[in-house]
Amino acid sequence: MVKNKVLIAQKRAKMTEVRSVSVAIIGAGAGGIAAAIKLREAGIDSISIFEKENDLGGTWRDNTYPGLICDVPSHLYRYSFAPNPDWSRTFSPGSEIYKYVRGVAEEYDVEPLISYDSEVTRLEYIESRWHLHTNKGFQGEFDVVISAVGILHHPVYPDFEGLDSFAGDCFHSARWDHSMSLIGKRIGIIGTGSTAVQIVGAVVDDVEKLSLFQRTPQWVLGAPNAFYSDEDKARYRDEPGEMERAYNSLARTLNHGFAAAVVGENEEALMTMQAGCQQNLDENIHDDELRRKLTPDYSAGCKRLIVSDLFYPAISKPNAELVTESISRIEPDGIRTADGRLHELDVLVLATGFDPHRFLADSEVIGRDGQTLNSTWSEGNYAYKTICVPGFPNLFFLGGPNSPIGNFSYLLTAETQYSYIEQLISLLRNHTLAEVDPKPDVTDEFNRTLKKAIPKTVWASGCQSWYFDKFGNIGSWPWTFARFEEELAQPVLSDFQYRNC
Ligand code: NAP
Numbered sequence: 001m002v003k004n005k006v007l008i009a010q011k012r013a014k015m016t017e018v019r020s021v022s023v024a025i026i027g028a029g030a031g032g033i034a035a036a037i038k039l040r041e042a043g044i045d046s047i048s049i050f051e052k053e054n055d056l057g058g059t060w061r062d063n064t065y066p067g068l069i070c071d072v073p074s075h076l077y078r079y080s081f082a083p084n085p086d087w088s089r090t091f092s093p094g095s096e097i098y099k100y101v102r103g104v105a106e107e108y109d110v111e112p113l114i115s116y117d118s119e120v121t122r123l124e125y126i127e128s129r130w131h132l133h134t135n136k137g138f139q140g141e142f143d144v145v146i147s148a149v150g151i152l153h154h155p156v157y158p159d160f161e162g163l164d165s166f167a168g169d170c171f172h173s174a175r176w177d178h179s180m181s182l183i184g185k186r187i188g189i190i191g192t193g194s195t196a197v198q199i200v201g202a203v204v205d206d207v208e209k210l211s212l213f214q215r216t217p218q219w220v221l222g223a224p225n226a227f228y229s230d231e232d233k234a235r236y237r238d239e240p241g242e243m244e245r246a247y248n249s250l251a252r253t254l255n256h257g258f259a260a261a262v263v264g265e266n267e268e269a270l271m272t273m274q275a276g277c278q279q280n281l282d283e284n285i286h287d288d289e290l291r292r293k294l295t296p297d298y299s300a301g302c303k304r305l306i307v308s309d310l311f312y313p314a315i316s317k318p319n320a321e322l323v324t325e326s327i328s329r330i331e332p333d334g335i336r337t338a339d340g341r342l343h344e345l346d347v348l349v350l351a352t353g354f355d356p357h358r359f360l361a362d363s364e365v366i367g368r369d370g371q372t373l374n375s376t377w378s379e380g381n382y383a384y385k386t387i388c389v390p391g392f393p394n395l396f397f398l399g400g401p402n403s404p405i406g407n408f409s410y411l412l413t414a415e416t417q418y419s420y421i422e423q424l425i426s427l428l429r430n431h432t433l434a435e436v437d438p439k440p441d442v443t444d445e446f447n448r449t450l451k452k453a454i455p456k457t458v459w460a461s462g463c464q465s466w467y468f469d470k471f472g473n474i475g476s477w478p479w480t481f482a483r484f485e486e487e488l489a490q491p492v493l494s495d496f497q498y499r500n501c
Contacts, residue, residue, distance in 0.1 A: 006436060014313050018429045019501070021143040022046035024132050024216045026360070028114045029058020030101050031398035031414035032148035034079055035417060036109045038418055044425070048142070049110070050134060052119035056105055060098035063195075063330065065176045065349075067202025069092035069225065071194060071307040075243065076250045076409045079104060085236035085244050088426070091225045091307065124366040125393065128434040128499070144425055148398040151405055152354040158190060160330045167332040173199065179336070182206045188335055190327070190337070191219050191351035199351060201310030201322070210320045211343050213327060213335065215462070219300040220311040222280035243483040255481040262301045262406050263478055264456035274300040284312035293324050298463035305407055356405065357381055357469040359397070367391040368437075380471045382447045384438035384495070385487055393435035393499075394428065396421040402450060404477040404484055405467070413484075420488040427491075427498070434501045442495040453478035 020128040023039055025032045028051035039047050055061050070077055077097065082104045095494065113140065122133040129141045155172040157163075160226055163170070167209060169180050173195045189196050197220065204210050227400035236243040261269035277300045285291040294315075296302075315322055325337035334345040359381060365373035368391050376389060381401040383389050388396050398414045398421075399405075405413075427433050454460050457478050459467045467474045477484055 014473045018043070019432050020044075021425065021428055022141075023048075023144045023146060023425070024120075024130065024140070024142040025049045025146045026363075027051060027058065027148040027150060028056035028110075028116075029148060029150045029153075030060070030411055031058070031150065031418075033101060033105045033108075034411065034414055035108045035112050035146050035148055035398060035418050036113055037079075037081070037104070038415075038422060039425075040108070040424075042422055044429075047113050048112040048140070050118045050120050050132070051114050051116050052135075054116045056111070056114060057101050059152055059300050060094055060101055060304075062153070063094055063176075064178065065173045065195065065199055065202075066182075067198035067200075068195075069198055069309075070094065070097055071407055072409045073250050073254070075246050076254060076312065077411060078247075078278075078409075080415055081410055082107070082245070082327075083236075083240065085233050085243055086124045087228060087233075087238075088442050089227050090223070095405070098165065099150050105226075117286065120360075120363050122364045122366075123360075123395070124364075125368050125395075128393075128501070130394065138176045144394045144396070144451050146396050146398060146421060147360055147400070150404070150447075151356040151361060151399050154355045154358050155350075156353050156355050158350060158352050159387060160327055162330040165332050166330050166334075166345075166348055168346045168348060171350065171497075173349055173351040174354070180347065182234075182347065184208050185346040186334075186343040187211070187349065188213060188343060189349045189351050190335075191353065193306075193351060193353055194304065195348075196351035197306050197308050197311040201314045203310055203316050204314040204320050210314075211323050211335075211345065212257065212315060212320065213323045214293070215326070216303075217296045218303055218306050219274075219277040219296055220280055220308055221277055221300075222304045222312070222313055223282065223307050224309050251412075258305075259404070259406060259408065259481045262392075263453075263480060265480055270299070270301060270458060273305070276300075277305075280309075280312065285316060285411050287316065290316065290322060293322055299458050299461050301406075301458040302461050302463035303465040304405075307407070308411055335414070346496070353466055356466055357475055359400070365392070365395070367395075368393055368435075376463045380469055380473045381475065382443070384443040384446055385420075386415060386477070387488075388424075388438050390440040390443050391495075393437040396424065402475055404481055406476060408481065416485055416488050420491060423491050424496075427493075432501045433498050435499045436496050438495055450478060459462065 015449045025035050028049050036047050069091045074092040078084050080447050118134040118136050121135050124131045130145045133139050155174050158394055171177050182203055187207045188211045190213045192214045203465050257269045260266035325339045328338050335343045383401040386400040386403045398417050425437055459474050467476050
């Protein structure tokens with residue numbers, strides 16, 4: 001008892017020495033919610049989350065298309081502080097992940113911190129504080145800003161002649177129109193990424209005709225998506241140690257197998273992945289011509305790997321057609337391909353992906369010396385260890401430039417980045433520092449080393465993908481996930497520059 005009192009007194013005394021800091025978080029997706037929970041746990045009370053939409057959940061709010069499933073195993077896709085024994089399947093449906101993220105936000109009382117429909121339009125660093133403006137006219141000052149704006153967030157709309165003239169329903173996959181029924185309709189889907197593949201598997205039996213417009217074939221791994229039994233769930237609930245062991249085993253397999261393979265550190269795993277995709281194709285596509293059309297001419301893993309055991313059976317159905325002729329234009333009645341054929345459609349889904357390289361491009365972000373983030377990144381985004389940029393003190397990124405964005409758990413990535421950021425914030429709190437940002441030469445050196453590592457990754461082995469930005473740079477972490485965790489375990493204090501209060 002006495003000992004506890006002493007400890008509490010010591011803690012109070014320590015807390016009084018701590019400078020209070022206010023933190024703005026941009027984005028109420030999975031990353032922003034984790035940051036808010038952890039900041040509060042660290043004793044920071046002044047937290048404001050700005051969310052441009054009217055709900056939390058980020059990608060899991062935006063994507064509601066039929067068949068949406070996370071290709072990261074469920075038990076890996078969780079916050080470390082909120083393991084979930086109740087996942088229904090090996091790979092969870094998007095709606096279940098949305099409920100999970102919302103449930104965690106509710107449990108930790110995060111929602112009162114969120115200002116909805118509030119897009120951050122301007123951030124200006126003036127005298128050690130970020131002056132933040134939103135589209136709603138809010139203006140406030142914060143010591144620290146954490147960008148948690150997400151990666152796969154800005155839909156890419158294709159630029160086809162006549163797209164606006166289409167007479168049926170037309171929408172991007174991330175803006176699914178649930179007011180419309182697909183039953184008995186002729187649906188066209190443009191794209192063959194994870195999204196299109198999942199939609200095909202989910203809707204083929206509902207529609208009269210499905211036409212999938214493929215520009216480039218993709219490798220598909222046919223992992224089954226088994227249901228967890230009630231007994232499994234009860235065991236995980238009653239024996240959390242067992243759930244942790246399941247997590248660790250999945251993490252080992254993914255991070256040391258797949259993740260090491262794609263960065264050129266595990267040749268054998270890469271070959272196993274390639275063989276697994278080829279076997280899936282050979283065993284499930286029986287028509288020679290269709291198999292030829294579906295066979296990529298690049299290595300598995302070059303584009304982000306697709307996981308689905310439904311796609312090949314679905315695209316083989318009599319009412320499905322894989323269209324490989326290029327699209328000439330869109331007409332009111334459908335899609336006209338280069339061979340002159342009109343593919344008549346009632347519904348057109350643009351499963352054409354996202355621009356993952358935008359970050360804060362839509363806001364005006366003005367750094368310490370008046371430079372903007374957009375001008376700093378005018379020849380490509382870069383950061384020091386994915387987290388921060390010289391000249392933009394106390395601005396930290398979750399999912400920043402060159403974050404690991406392969407088939408990983410973004411939740412794990414974001415938590416790893418958050419704990420690094422928290423250590424930088426503690427420098428501000430405990431040492432009465434006004435600002436911290438990475439040294440320019442150290443940042444340059446980090447990015448030179450990073451660029452040298454890119455060519456040995458499978459992403460650079462000869463395909464086009466959303467990993468590339470418009471300058472031809474690959475925006476992913478080119479080393480193992482273990483190295484990511486090592487580099488972000490603790491800041492190297494001499495890599496930063498500081499200013500006292
Ligand atoms: P994506 O992988 O970028 O695929 C976009 C598709 O649209 C590609 O097939 C692309 O063809 C095609 N395309 C784009 N513009 C086109 C044009 N003008 N003409 C013809 N085709 C065009 O996008 P996504 O499928 O939405 O997936 C994005 C990422 O989201 C995935 O890689 C994955 O990381 C993530 N995702 C994850 C899950 C999950 O399970 N966690 C589910 C869905 C999505 P090209 O290949 O020729 O460029």
